[in-house]
Every structure is written in C-alpha cells, then in structure tokens.
Amino acid sequence: MQQETPPDKEEIGDGLEQGHIQSVIEAVEAQDADQLNELLEPLHAADVADLIEQISQPERVALVELWGEGIGGEVLSELNESVREPLLEVLPPEVVAEAIRDLDSDDVVELVEDLEEEQQSRLLEALEIKDRIGVEGALSYPEYSAGRLMQRELVAVPEDWSVGQAIDFIRGEDEDDLPDQFYHVILVSPAMKPVGYVTLGRLLSSRRQVPLTEITEPSFRTVDVTEESSNVAYLFNHYHLISAPVVDENGRLAGMITIDDAMTVLDEEHEEDILRLAGVDEDSSLADTVWQTTRGRAVWLMVNLVTAIFASMVINLYAETIDQMVALAVLMPIVASMGGNAGTQTMTVAVRAIATRELTRRNAIRVSWREITVGAINGLGFGVVMALVAALWFGVPMLGAVIALAMALTLVAAALGGIVIPIALERFNIDPALASGPFVTTVTDVVGFFAFLGLASLILL
Amino acid sequence: MQQETPPDKEEIGDGLEQGHIQSVIEAVEAQDADQLNELLEPLHAADVADLIEQISQPERVALVELWGEGIGGEVLSELNESVREPLLEVLPPEVVAEAIRDLDSDDVVELVEDLEEEQQSRLLEALEIKDRIGVEGALSYPEYSAGRLMQRELVAVPEDWSVGQAIDFIRGEDEDDLPDQFYHVILVSPAMKPVGYVTLGRLLSSRRQVPLTEITEPSFRTVDVTEESSNVAYLFNHYHLISAPVVDENGRLAGMITIDDAMTVLDEEHEEDILRLAGVDEDSSLADTVWQTTRGRAVWLMVNLVTAIFASMVINLYAETIDQMVALAVLMPIVASMGGNAGTQTMTVAVRAIATRELTRRNAIRVSWREITVGAINGLGFGVVMALVAALWFGVPMLGAVIALAMALTLVAAALGGIVIPIALERFNIDPALASGPFVTTVTDVVGFFAFLGLASLILL
Numbered sequence: 013m014q015q016e017t018p019p020d021k022e023e024i025g026d027g028l029e030q031g032h033i034q035s036v037i038e039a040v041e042a043q044d045a046d047q048l049n050e051l052l053e054p055l056h057a058a059d060v061a062d063l064i065e066q067i068s069q070p071e072r073v074a075l076v077e078l079w080g081e082g083i084g085g086e087v088l089s090e091l092n093e094s095v096r097e098p099l100l101e102v103l104p105p106e107v108v109a110e111a112i113r114d115l116d117s118d119d120v121v122e123l124v125e126d127l128e129e130e131q132q133s134r135l136l137e138a139l140e141i142k143d144r145i146g147v148e149g150a151l152s153y154p155e156y157s158a159g160r161l162m163q164r165e166l167v168a169v170p171e172d173w174s175v176g177q178a179i180d181f182i183r184g185e186d187e188d189d190l191p192d193q194f195y196h197v198i199l200v201s202p203a204m205k206p207v208g209y210v211t212l213g214r215l216l217s218s219r220r221q222v223p224l225t226e227i228t229e230p231s232f233r234t235v236d237v238t239e240e241s242s243n244v245a246y247l248f249n250h251y252h253l254i255s256a257p258v259v260d261e262n263g264r265l266a267g268m269i270t271i272d273d274a275m276t277v278l279d280e281e282h283e284e285d286i287l288r289l290a291g292v293d294e295d296s297s298l299a300d301t302v303w304q305t306t307r308g309r310a311v312w313l314m315v316n317l318v319t320a321i322f323a324s325m326v327i328n329l330y331a332e333t334i335d336q337m338v339a340l341a342v343l344m345p346i347v348a349s350m351g352g353n354a355g356t357q358t359m360t361v362a363v364r365a366i367a368t369r370e371l372t373r374r375n376a377i378r379v380s381w382r383e384i385t386v387g388a389i390n391g392l393g394f395g396v397v398m399a400l401v402a403a404l405w406f407g408v409p410m411l412g413a414v415i416a417l418a419m420a421l422t423l424v425a426a427a428l429g430g431i432v433i434p435i436a437l438e439r440f441n442i443d444p445a446l447a448s449g450p451f452v453t454t455v456t457d458v459v460g461f462f463a464f465l466g467l468a469s470l471i472l473l
Numbered sequence: 474m475q476q477e478t479p480p481d482k483e484e485i486g487d488g489l490e491q492g493h494i495q496s497v498i499e500a501v502e503a504q505d506a507d508q509l510n511e512l513l514e515p516l517h518a519a520d521v522a523d524l525i526e527q528i529s530q531p532e533r534v535a536l537v538e539l540w541g542e543g544i545g546g547e548v549l550s551e552l553n554e555s556v557r558e559p560l561l562e563v564l565p566p567e568v569v570a571e572a573i574r575d576l577d578s579d580d581v582v583e584l585v586e587d588l589e590e591e592q593q594s595r596l597l598e599a600l601e602i603k604d605r606i607g608v609e610g611a612l613s614y615p616e617y618s619a620g621r622l623m624q625r626e627l628v629a630v631p632e633d634w635s636v637g638q639a640i641d642f643i644r645g646e647d648e649d650d651l652p653d654q655f656y657h658v659i660l661v662s663p664a665m666k667p668v669g670y671v672t673l674g675r676l677l678s679s680r681r682q683v684p685l686t687e688i689t690e691p692s693f694r695t696v697d698v699t700e701e702s703s704n705v706a707y708l709f710n711h712y713h714l715i716s717a718p719v720v721d722e723n724g725r726l727a728g729m730i731t732i733d734d735a736m737t738v739l740d741e742e743h744e745e746d747i748l749r750l751a752g753v754d755e756d757s758s759l760a761d762t763v764w765q766t767t768r769g770r771a772v773w774l775m776v777n778l779v780t781a782i783f784a785s786m787v788i789n790l791y792a793e794t795i796d797q798m799v800a801l802a803v804l805m806p807i808v809a810s811m812g813g814n815a816g817t818q819t820m821t822v823a824v825r826a827i828a829t830r831e832l833t834r835r836n837a838i839r840v841s842w843r844e845i846t847v848g849a850i851n852g853l854g855f856g857v858v859m860a861l862v863a864a865l866w867f868g869v870p871m872l873g874a875v876i877a878l879a880m881a882l883t884l885v886a887a888a889l890g891g892i893v894i895p896i897a898l899e900r901f902n903i904d905p906a907l908a909s910g911p912f913v914t915t916v917t918d919v920v921g922f923f924a925f926l927g928l929a930s931l932i933l934l
Contacts (some may be wrong), residue, residue: 030835056692058711066835182677193715194674195656212673213655216643231517249740250519252733254654272713275736279710282743283825286750290821291814298822298831298840306847309818313811313851320810321862327803334795334802341795341802342788345809345918349781350774353752357770360751361759364744370759374491374527379759386767390774401782457806 033063040074048075049082061090064099065299073102080104085111089119093126095299100131109138116192117143118163118273121150125160150267158244159237161277162258162267165191169224171199171207176220178210193270195254199224204264206257208232234259237266241277246369248274285367288445289360291316315450323348323457330465333473339406340468343415347464350394351422351456358383358430359452363444366434380431387427391420414471418464422456429455494524501535509536510543522551525560526760534563541565546572550580554587555758561592570599577653578604579624579734582611586621611728619705620698622738623719623728626652630685632660632668637681639671654731656715660685665725667718669693695720698727702738707830709735746828749906750821752777776911784809784918791926794934800867801929804876808925811855812883812917819844819891820913824905827895841892848888852881875932879925883917890916 032051039047052060064072064087076083076099083103088096088111100108112120112135120139124132124147136144146164153159167190169178178197182190196209208228218227235244235256247253248271258267284294293308300308327334327344334341361383365371371379398419399412433451434444493512500508513521525533525548537544537560544564549557549572561569573581573596581600585593585608597605607625614620628651630639639658643651657670669689679688696705696717708714709732719728745755752773757766788795788805795802822844826832832840859880860873894912895905 030833033835056712058713062830065831066833068839179677182674183680185678187678190674190678193672195715211654212677213643213651216640216673216677217646217648217651219644249736251517252519254656254733271732271736272715275710275732275739278736278740279743282740282747283829286743286747286825287821289747289751290817292818292822296822298826298836302843302846302850305843306850309815309847310851310854312818313814313855316811316814317807317855317858320807323810324803324807327806331799331803335799338792338796338802341799341805342785342792344802345788345806345922346778346781346785348806349784349914349918350777353774353777354770356751357753357773360748361753361757364747365759368744369523370526372491372527374494375759378529382763382766385763386770389763389767390771393771394774394778397778453810457810 033066036063036075037067037071040071040078043078045078045080048078052079052082057084057086058090060087061092065092065095069098072099076103081107081110083107083111085113085115085119085123088112089115089123092297092299094297094304096123097127100127105134105138109135113139113143116163116165117146117150117267118161118269120147121160125151125155153237156241157237158235158239158241158258158269159266161241161244161273162237162269163191163273164267165189165194166198166257166265166268167191167194167196168198168200168204168206168257168265171201171225173199173224174220175215175218175222175224175227178215178224179220191268193272194268195270196229197224198257198265198268199228200265206234206259206265209255209257211254234263235269237261242281244269245274245277245281249278281367285363285445288443289363289449291449312449316453319450319454319457322454323461326458326461327465330461330469333465333469336473337411337468339402339408339411340465343402343411344461344464346398347415347418347422348457348460350419351426351460352453354387354390354423355426355430355452355456356449358387358427359434359448362431362434363448366438366444371435376435380428380435383427383431384424387423387425388420391423392416394423395419408472410472411468414467415464418460418467421463422460425459426452426456494527497524497536498528498532501532501539504539506539506541509539513540513543518545518547519551521548522553526553526556530559533560537564542568542571544568544572546574546576546580546584549573550576550584553758553760556760557584558588561588566595566599570596574600574604577624577626578607578611578728579622579730581608582621586612586616614698617702618698619696619700619702619719619730620727622702622705622734623696623698623730624652624734625728626650626655627659627718627726627729628652628655628657629659629661629665629667629718629726632662632686634660634685635681636676636679636683636685636688639676639685640681652729654733655729656731657690658685659718659726659729660689661726667695667720667726670716670718672715696730698722703742705730706735706738706742710739742828746824746906749904750824750910752910773910777914780911780915780918783915784922787919787922788926791922791930794926794930797934798872798929800863800869800872801926804863804872805922805925807859808876808879808883809918809921811880812887812921813914815848815851815884816887816891816913816917817910819848819888820895820909823892823895824909827899827905832896837896841889841896844888844892845885848884848886849881852884853877855884856880869933871933872929875928876925879921879928882924883921886920887913887917 036051039051112123124135150160169181196211197215198206199208200206209232210224210227211229214227231251233256235258237258237260255268255270257265258269260266287294291312296308395416399416402415403409403412429452434448437444437447497512500512573584585596611621630642657672658676659667660669662668670693671685671688672690675688692712694717696719698719698721716729716731718726719730721727748755754769757769856877860877863876864870864873890913895909898905898908
C-alpha cells in the first residue's frame with residue numbers, strides 16, 4: 013500500500029517544500045537519474061507538476077529529459093498548458109504515448125485538445141483503437157462543452173436489473189474496463205437512454221433481489237453533450253451532484269462527468285472572472301514569457317488609454333476655469349477616484365451576482381435601486397467630509413459646496429453605471445466580467461470631471 | 474421514483490423560470506396552501522432556496538408562514554444566511570427542529586453556528602441526544618475549521634477486515650445510520666486512527682476474501698480537525714480528493730469531509746477574493762438592506778479618500794507649475810489612470826497566484842522581474858503613443874517627452890508595487906486580497922503625479 017503523509021502546515025502554505033525542490037534541481041544538474049527518481053517517486057502527481065512549474069524552463073527540459081519514462085500521464089495532465097506544451101515537444105513520442113495510455117478519456121482529451129494537428133494525430137495513433145475512437149469523438153464536440161469534459165469510462169446497466177445483477181456485473185468486469193473512480197451505476201433503457209442512477213452506497217446496503225429502479229436517487233439529472241462547461245459546473249455546485257450522465261442529441265448515454273472535473277471548471281471560471289475584471293488576459297500564467305505577458309496586458313491598457321484621453325478632453329473644456337483656480341486641478345482627481353472605486357464596487361457585485369445567477373430579471377430593478385440609494389448616501393456623506401477638507405485647505409467655503417455636490421452626483425452615476433452596464437452587456441451576450449470595466453471607468457471619469465469642473469465654473473467664477 | 478427533468482437552456486441562464494416564481498407569489502397572496510405546495514414540491518431544495526432569495530422580504534415571510542412544515546431542512550440549509558436568519562425567527566421552533574432532524578451533522582452545524590445563543594440552544598434541544606452531542610462537538614472547534622466542516626456520519630471498519638466483512642457490515646447497518654452519501658470505507662487501527670480507505674467501486678469489484686489493506690487508495694490523506702477550511706478546499710482541489718477523514722489532536726478519527734462541502738468552500742473563497750479585491754465587504758449579499766450595504770462599502774471608500782487626498786497633496790506641491798501650464802492638469806490624470814490600471818493587473822495576478830500557491834519564495838524574484846520588465850516595455854510603448862498625442866494636441870514637443878518618461882516610470886512603479894505589496898502582506902499574514910488595493914493605488918498615484926509634474930517643472934519651465 014502506497015501511503016502519503018498529509019502535508020504539514022508549512023507545506024500547505026508553500027505548496028511544496030522548498031528544500032525538496034532544491035534537491036531535485038541538484039539531482040538534475042548532477043544528471044543523477046536514480047536520485048531524481050527517488051525524490052520524485054513518492055510525490056503526488058499534482059505536486060510533481062507544481063514542482064516542474066516552479067523551476068525555470070531550461071531546468072524543466074533537463075528534468076524531463078533525465079526522468080524520461082518516469083513522467084506519467086497523471087503528471088502531464090496536471091501541468092499547466094503553457095508549461096506542458098513545450099515539454100511534449102521535448103519528450104520522445106513513445107514516452108508520451110505510453111504515459112497517456114492509462115488516463116481516462118477526459119484527461120487524454122484535455123491533454124491533446126490544444127496541440128498542433130500533427131502532434132495531436134501522432135499521439136492519438138499511439139492509443140489503442142477503442143480509446144482513440146473515444147477521444148476523437150470527444151474532440152468532435154465544441155471546446156468548453158460537456159462533450160469535451162466527459163469521460164467514456166462509466167458503469168451502465170439495464171433499468172430492469174436487480175441489485176444482485178448489478179453487483180455481479182461489476183464484480184465480473186475487468187479492472188481496466190471500470191473507470192478509475194465511479195460513484196453511481198447508471199440505469200439505461202433498451203435504447204441506451206439514461207433513466208436514473210443508483211449510488212454505490214445504496215447498492216451495497218440493499219438486498220440482492222431489490223429492483224434497481226426502487227433505489228434510484230432523486231438528484232439524478234442528465235447533461236446535454238453540447239452544454240457549456242461553465243453551466244455544467246454551475247449545475248454540479250447548485251445541485252450538489254457527484255456525477256452526471258451526458259446524453260447526445262438523441263438522448264442516448266454518451267459519457268459521464270464527475271464532480272472533480274466540475275470543480276476544476278468552477279475554479280477556472282472564477283480565475284477567468286477575477287482576471288478579466290482586472291483587465292488581464294484570462295489564459296495568462298506565471299509561466300508565460302515576458303513577451304506573451306506584455307501583449308496580454310497591453311490590450312486593456314490601450315482601451316484604458318482611450319477612455320483616459322476621453323476624460324482629459326472633458327478637463328480640457330474647463331482649462332480656463334482651472335487656469336483661474338488651480339485648486340480645482342488639485343482636487344479633481346479625488347472626485348474621479350472616489351467615483352471609480354464606488355463604480356468598481358457595484359460593478360464587481362453585479363458581475364458576481366450575474367455569474368451566480370442571483371441577479372435576475374426579477375430582482376434587477378430592486379437591486380439597482382438599492383445600489384443607487386447606497387451611492388447617494390455615501391456620495392452625500394463623503395461629499396460633506398470632502399467639503400470640510402477642501403474649505404479648510406484652500407480657504408474657499410464655496411469650493412467645499414462644489415466638491416460635495418460633485419461627489420454625490422458622481423457616486424450616484426457610479427452606482428447606476430456599475431449595475432446597468434453589466435446587466436446590459438449580459439443581455440447582449442457579452443461577458444460582463446470582460447467588458448464592464450472600461451465602460452464604468454469612462455462613466456465615472458467623465459461624470460466626475462464634468463460635475464466638479466462644470467459646477468465650479470458655474471458657481472465659483 | 475422521483476425524477477426531475479433537467480432544466481433547459483433558459484432556466485440555466487435564469488436560475489429559475491420567472492413565470493413559476495410569479496405563480497408562487499400569487500398562491501401566497503391567495504393564501505392557497507395546496508397550490509403553493511403543488512408548485513414547490515417538485516422543485517429541488519436549491520431551487521426553492523433561490524426562489525425565496527429572489528422575492529422580497531414580506532413575500533418571504535408570507536411564504537414560509539403559509540408553507541409551514543413543508544419547508545424542509547434541505548431548503549433551510551441552502552438559504553443564504555442573511556435570508557435564513559430572519560425566517561428562522563418567524564417559523565415555529567418545532568417546525569425548524571423537525572426540519573433539521575434529517576440533516577447530516579455538518580449541515581446542522583452550518584445552520585446553527587451563527588444563530589444567537591438562545592435560539593441555538595432551543596434548536597439543539599430539539600435534536601436527538603446523539604446528534605446533539607455531535608453538533609455541539611463540532612461547534613467547539615473554531616469557525617472556518619475542518620471540525621466545523623466535517624460530518625460525523627461515516628463508514629469505518631477495522632483495518633484487518635476483508636472485503637466480505639466490510640460488505641456484510643454495510644448491508645447490516647440501519648439505513649439511518651449510514652451517511653446520505655458516502656464514497657469510501659475508512660480503515661481504522663484499534664486506537665481508531667484512520668490508516669487508509671477503500672472506494673466503494675473497488676469494494677464491489679474485489680473478491681470477498683481480499684484483505685481491505687490490499688485495495689486501499691494511494692490518494693488517502695487525513696485532515697486535522699483544526700485545519701483552516703480554505704486549506705481543506707485547496708487540498709481537495711489540488712489532490713482531486715472525493716472524501717477525507719478528519720482526525721483530532723490525537724490522530725483519532727473524528728469525522729469526514731466530502732468533496733461537495735469542499736467545493737462550496739472553494740466557491741466562497743473565490744467570492745471572498747473577488748469582492749475583497751474590489752473593496753466590497755465579503756459577507757455582503759444581494760439580500761442585504763441599504764444600510765448594511767452602505768456601511769460595507771463606506772469602509773473602503775474612506776480608505777480610498779485618504780489615499781486620494783494624499784495624492785492631491787502631491788499635485789498641490791506643483792500648483793505653481795500647473796498655473797503656468799494648464800495642459801499639465803489636463804494630461805496628469807492619464808498618467809495616474811494608466812499606472813492604476815497596470816498596478817491592478819499585476820496585483821490581481823499576484824493575489825491569485827498567492828492564493829493558488831503558484832507564487833512562492835522560489836519564483837518570487839523571477840516573477841517580479843518579469844512584471845517589472847513588462848511594465849517597462851508597456852510604459853515605454855504607451856509613453857511613445859501618448860507623447861505623440863500630447864505633442865500634437867498642445868503643440869509642445871517637450872511635453873510629449875515629459876509624459877513619455879513619466880508614463881514609463883509610473884508603469885515600472887505600478888509593476889513593482891503590484892507584485893511586492895501582495896507578497897509583503899502575505900508574509901505579514903495579512904490577506905493580500907483585502908489590503909493590496911489601497912497601497913498599490915497610493916504608489917501609482919503618487920509616483921504618477923510626482924513623475925509627470927516633477928519632470929514638467931524641471932524640463933518645461
């Protein structure tokens with residue numbers, strides 16, 4: 013029995029023990045394959061992958077070249093894509109083919125789907141014909157669909173079987189034909205349509221003669237093969253599913269998705285949202301090159317430059333006003349900054365609530381009103397604070413009145429923009445996490461500068 | 474067999490069919506309990522909870538009062554805390570007690586842990602003595618610990634048993650004593666220390682006389698009862714665990730955590746990070762009142778006001794310079810805005826990479842250098858673009874040179890601040906998602922205004 017000790021506190025904090033990584037690098041430098049193997053063998057595949065991701069690219073290549081056949085399919089499928097692909101080119105094709113042969117079909121799909129065509133077909137040719145057909149079938153479905161996510165390996169039995177028949181069937185199966193992990197036995201009609209499932213726990217605790225249909229789970233639901241993977245993750249999380257059968261366009265059983273895959277998708281979706289909200293390319297990784305990173309960041313900065321220039325043009329309209337009272341130039345960034353922050357708060361709440369389906373047509377109006385009211389209250393409150401600061405700082409009481417009013421107007425506009433823009437983008441099927449930011453910033457900057465400088469030119473001069 | 478049809482595309486998009494919600498509200502208004510029951514009975518508990526969350530507070534109270542005993546423990550445990558607590562006060566204690574009696578211990582803990590003491594003890598008294606001891610035991614562990622997350626219900630057998638003995642044991646157990654869902658049989662030593670586990674699939678497919686120790690899973694790892702729940706979620710996600718035994722300070726089996734609970738924690742952690750990065754109170758919910766929301770947002774806006782005033786003081790140092798060339802006031806927000814955005818990009822990547830443990834001591838220097846290089850390249854690139862815009866706009870070529878240089882300096886500072894600040898906060902055990910924003914904004918604003926206005930006063934005047 014291979015048993016790993018649970019990582020202690022420090023390891024959890026650091027992912028991997030740093031001293032261990034150092035020893036691995038030293039073994040690679042010394043070209044000591046035995047020592048390398050001894051260091052890597054006891055680690056979980058996920059930790060080996062983390063280790064490979066944390067060292068530099070030349071070290072990675074040296075490591076896999078030395079380790080050779082030791083690298084298994086599990087390590088390969090745990091690796092981040094941008095690290096894995098260069099390594100797949102370094103490894104001899106037969107090593108890769110051997111490594112992926114033991115993987116479930118969903119892991120093979122994940123591994124080969126982004127490879128160049130030539131490399132992909134070379135790998136697929138190395139698979140057994142049955143597995144290859146399965147993988148090619150999955151690749152025929154669109155990217156980010158349930159069809160790509162599902163595995164072919166599953167346990168399905170006729171719906172009219174009894175507990176005893178199902179148990180005998182599983183007991184009689186070859187170990188290699190069973191999935192690595194499975195939690196349900198799927199009941200299928202004669203036309204191969206899934207009609208329910210039974211948990212293994214229930215199967216074990218029921219008497220042999222009980223018909224399977226009597227002990228199916230109420231949580232049963234199927235997923236269409238074309239369903240988007242983000243919706244699949246939502247379903248698993250919302251309904252606390254452990255596994256779900258996948259059906260093709262005719263309602264026939266095509267595969268099965270398990271919760272660990274759904275958890276991975278959920279994790280990726282969150283990562284995507286958080287990065288998109290900050291204007292970072294969602295496919296970026298710490299392992300990217302400087303050049304890839306620069307390009308990924310530049311897109312958003314370009315958009316931001318355009319909106320910033322637009323806001324400057326508003327300021328330019330009031331150049332004369334500023335010329336007469338330079339305190340306006342000193343204070344105006346405060347109004348814009350508060351607006352930008354309040355807008356980001358509301359926008360983030362709205363984007364999240366849309367993603368979790370808490371913000372719907374039903375409560376959109378109510379939630380919007382709440383945001384606008386909150387914006388007005390905070391706008392007036394901080395307006396008063398800022399009025400005191402400005403009046404005392406520059407000795408002009410009316411300057412305080414102007415900034416208070418501008419702050420209130422800007423924070424209401426920020427709330428309105430922060431909630432309406434994501435909702436509108438969602439209606440037009442544009443990802444609100446990706447596109448809301450520039451619009452909201454433009455609204456808060458333009459309203460902020462217009463309100464403050466406009467009011468100042470009306471009232472103060 | 475109760476079987477729910479899978480939601481169609483539109484339902485997935487909207488969470489719940491809006492017409493259905495309308496019918497429910499009409500039944501509540503008509504005080505038609507039969508109709509209400511007919512509408513709610515077929516829904517999954519998670520959907521009923523969503524429905525209750527989406528209607529207004531008076532509608533919620535009217536609904537639960539009419540539905541009474543119909544509301545089960547599952548619906549209660551699916552409800553968002555801020556919606557559930559007022560409802561628990563409306564429902565008769567015996568209805569709530571009856572509802573929670575069927576829940577697994579982890580769900581009861583989640584439901585009662587935030588109640589006021591009096592309400593909590595009233596509910597606990599209604600539980601059977603065995604369940605009550607379990608729940609009180611869990612409540613004795615710190616909040617957000619594995620002890621709170623685990624369930625007492627599990628299947629454990631002596632390590633020296635065979636497959637046949639384990640199967641006979643499960644078959645002989647009372648249905649009520651088995652967990653609602655279980656995926657592993659835990660092997661324990663005579664001192665009740667978990668030493669391995671066997672999947673039910675493996676149990677089913679092995680011969681009766683095989684010793685359990687021969688078919689344990691290599692993925693086995695235990696979790697300390699005091700482990701933080703965020704670390705538990707990380708372990709499940711990282712090692713693709715389905716369930717994990719929880720051990721007390723003496724290494725004895727105390728409970729079990731399953732992947733669906735870990736998935737919920739992972740989801741909450743992400744939500745927390747994304748909201749904290751945007752300066753929103755992480756416990757906020759769409760169901761909060763205007764006043765709760767206003768206070769939650771005001772904290773961050775206050776911090777932002779202080780940093781914005783600080784940045785203004787930098788501008789004020791150069792009031793005379795601006796007075797001599799008002800174009801500087803027009804252009805300076807562009808430099809600060811680009812710096813702020815670039816800083817947010819780097820900071821978000823850093824905060825995420827710390828959360829996913831990809832950014833470690835080992836690669837911190839390398840990643841920082843990459844960020845700084847990217848900042849320098851983008852700073853120079855956008856500096857050149859902005860130099861052309863400024864020179865053409867205001868007809869002063871040297872103004873272009875000044876803004877280009879200021880932009881490059883600011884973007885390098887943004888990269889440096891964006892990566893160093895989250896890493897430093899993490900070292901001091903402060904959540905980087907919560908606290909990085911204000912520091913990074915201060916750095917980018919101050920450097921942006923100083924660089925642009927300072928260079929302008931040196932070169933242009």
